[in-house]
Amino acid sequence: MSGIDLGNITENSIVSGKDGGRSLCNINYILYIAGFFLVIPALIGFVIALASQEKSDQPYQSHFKYQKNIFIVGLVYTFFISILTLISPLTFGITWIIALILGAIWFVWTILKIVRGMQALGRKENIS
Numbered sequence: 001m002s003g004i005d006l007g008n009i010t011e012n013s014i015v016s017g018k019d020g021g022r023s024l025c026n027i028n029y030i031l032y033i034a035g036f037f038l039v040i041p042a043l044i045g046f047v048i049a050l051a052s053q054e055k056s057d058q059p060y061q062s063h064f065k066y067q068k069n070i071f072i073v074g075l076v077y078t079f080f081i082s083i084l085t086l087i088s089p090l091t092f093g094i095t096w097i098i099a100l101i102l103g104a105i106w107f108v109w110t111i112l113k114i115v116r117g118m119q120a121l122g123r124k125e126n127i128s
Contacts, residue, residue: 021056022121024048025063029118032070032110046071059126063117066127070113077106 028045035042045067053064081099088096120127 021052021060021064022124024052024056025060025067025121026118028064028067029114029121032067032114036107042071042074059124062126062128063121066113066117070110074106074110077102081106
């Protein structure tokens with residue numbers, strides 16, 4: 001019986017971190033897109049960005065910082081949209097319309113930031 005040749009097994013760059021953090025950056029952008037439908041993927045992406053920023057190489061450190069900023073701005077928008085929605089019965093729905101407009105602005109802004117980040121990641125460039 002011949003032994004298994006372990007020399008032909010490829011190493012997973014995501015697990016080993018040999019790509020400097022590039023794969024995790026890309027996964028985070030995808031998690032943020034999934035975060036529009038479920039909250040948990042965005043939270044996981046934020047935790048990954050927090051944990052991976054210092055361990056990754058440039059230009060990927062800048063991407064993790066960029067991703068943290070996207071998440072924090074999203075939290076601020078969500079807070080204000082929630083407050084406006086809660087007080088909308090008191091204002092005859094006017095604040096609900098404002099919340100809807102803010103939600104649309106946040107959605108478009110976030111998509112544009114993710115696309116811009118993924119494009120820079122594909123070119124292996126810093127992002128700010």
